[in-house]
Amino acid sequence: MPVPKPNDSAGPRRLLRDVVYEQMRDAIVDGTLYPGERLNDDELVKWLGVSRTPVREAIAKLHAVGLVEVEANRYTRVASRNEEDYREAAQLLAGYHELGEKWGTPLLASSERKSLQKRVQQAAKRLGEHDLEAVGELLDIQGELVRSAGNALFVRTEEPLRLPVKFLTPVDAADVDFEPLTERARLLSDALSPA
Numbered sequence: 647m648p649v650p651k652p653n654d655s656a657g658p659r660r661l662l663r664d665v666v667y668e669q670m671r672d673a674i675v676d677g678t679l680y681p682g683e684r685l686n687d688d689e690l691v692k693w694l695g696v697s698r699t700p701v702r703e704a705i706a707k708l709h710a711v712g713l714v715e716v717e718a719n720r721y722t723r724v725a726s727r728n729e730e731d732y733r734e735a736a737q738l739l740a741g742y743h744e745l746g747e748k749w750g751t752p753l754l755a756s757s758e759r760k761s762l763q764k765r766v767q768q769a770a771k772r773l774g775e776h777d778l779e780a781v782g783e784l785l786d787i788q789g790e791l792v793r794s795a796g797n798a799l800f801v802r803t804e805e806p807l808r809l810p811v812k813f814l815t816p817v818d819a820a821d822v823d824f825e826p827l828t829e830r831a832r833l834l835s836d837a838l839s840p841a
Contacts, residue, residue: 666694667704674713674724675782675812685714685722711806713813725813732814739785739811740830742804746792747837753794756840762787763838770831776819782812784831 670690673679690701705722708714712731716722754762765787772780785808792804816822 662696663700663703663707666696666700667707669694670704670708671713671809674708675809677817679724681724681727683724685724687722712810725810727814727816729816732811732816735807735811735814739804739807742792742800742807743785743788745800746788746795746804747834749797749800750791750794751837753796754791754838758794759838759840762790763835766831766835766838770828770835773824773828773831776822776824778815778817778819778822781815781822781827784827784834785812788834 670679679685685705687698687701691698694701705714705716709716713725714722715725751759765783769780769784769787773784789804789808793801795801
């Protein structure tokens with residue numbers, strides 16, 4: 647019997663630990679798993695439909711980027727929100743994103759620039775309306791500019807910083823200073839304009 651050949655168009659294979667990490671990361675950032683919530687291995691294994699090993703590996707990676715707190719033999723839980731951590735991480739991330747704009751924008755194809763500019767303009771409008779989801783959208787757009795810079799080290803250091811900033815962003819719109827974010831989006835839109 648001939649063995650069927652794999653479909654190469656399905657894309658590269660991904661490690662289970664990476665899939666589990668992404669699922670848990672997204673659940674933490676979007677609030678499905680809330681700050682301070684204890685993470686029980688058995689419950690996570692059932693929820694994700696995987697064995698304990700990829701769950702443990704994902705928790706270790708989430709701990710390394712500051713989304714999970716671990717105290718040996720005591721607890722594993724989603725990190726708590728901390729205003730000081732947010733300010734420091736957001737300040738550092740802003741510097742990364744300025745470099746991403748400087749290095750990445752010139753390397754974008756015309757169609758990519760137009761697409762990103764449109765997204766930035768939409769985010770600016772939503773930020774002006776104090777839409778909390780627009781904060782994360784602006785951060786992700788700036789992350790795309792970092793990726794477009796073509797520097798692998800830059801990319802590997804920006805994303806682990808962007809995730810905690812998204813997680814630590816206040817959940818109450820009244821606690822967010824939207825004015826500088828809206829201004830940043832407007833400046834970025836201008837930078838993405840065709841030369």
